[in-house]
Amino acid sequence: MEAQCSLSRFCPNLSIPLVLSPKHPILLKFPSYSSRPSFVRTNHSTSNSVWFKENIACRKNCQVVASSSLEGDVSRIVIRKKKLAVFVSGGGSNFRSIHEASVEGSIHGEIGVVVTNKSGCGGAEYARSKNIPVILFPKTKDEPHGLSASDLVATLRSFEIDFILLAGYLKLIPLELIQAYSKSIINIHPSLLPSFGGKGYYGMKVHKAVIASGARFSGPTIHLVDEHFDTGKILAQRVVPVLANDAAEDLAARVLKEEHHLYVEVVAALCDDRIVWREDGVPLIQSKDNPDEFY
């Protein structure tokens, strides 16, 4: 029996031992906050029912494969983890934070591939050290082995990538990729957008502009990616103070520390299907602890 179903919100991304048989009900364990009982009892006919498919929020993002045998052998539900592509151009500290959280289990997703325009950058080196495939994009005179946009889309599809995370990537993402991964590409920027964003605003340039402006606060922004630099809908922000004697490096370090926390929190929500869209198109995060709370 195979039911295409998304349990990613309700079941941890674990293999859950189940005793199945054509006569015995399927027991699916849900976490405590679920409005459903701690166990949903269903039988094979139910699990193929419309109710099961609709009420267990079956979506494309994971596959439930429950096999059973007449002897009632222990079978398993295998939840497919979300697949992530991370785009980098520099040291890759945000990428490392996300990878570590994925390995440790606080992010229910796995990094399938790293994309970079700088084959020798720190992020690419870290990926190689973890046996994560590295793809060069775009094709330029410096990187003649880089992929074209259409080849990159095909390659990401072949890796079954669900979400694209920009983490210090410095090239403009083309419309072809944005359209292929609609509402599924996010970026982290080191200022409180919409201030200090757009073409020319990257790395230390951002922090120098913040300090020169006299702004008393700064902080990271995570936003959806559209066809322009830094104009996509804002998903999350954190605030840090700008101190009177801050050099750009001091502010950069303070913001970067918050970036690492924020990006892990947001990617965890993304992989748990806890991003919801307000009527005006603004994305909100559903609280992990209280499903009735959004921020």
Ligand SMILES: Nc1nc2c(c(=O)[nH]1)N[C@@H](CN(C=O)c1ccc(C(=O)N[C@@H](CCC(=O)O)C(=O)O)cc1)CN2
């Ligand atoms: N379509 C989009 N692509 C990218 C976005 C985006 O929001 N939409 N975000 C950037 C990341 N970014 C800010 O967060 C950013 C990166 C780079 C630049 C920039 O001015 N780059 C220079 C070239 C820098 C270089 O190659 O060394 C430029 O284009 O002249 C601005 C903002 C990632 N892509």
Ligand SMILES: NCC(=O)N[C@@H]1O[C@H](COP(=O)([O-])[O-])[C@@H](O)[C@H]1O
């Ligand atoms: N406008 C884009 C931009 O400036 N991105 C910034 O580049 C740094 C990458 O650091 P990392 O490579 O260590 O993650 C981060 O501070 C990120 O916000």
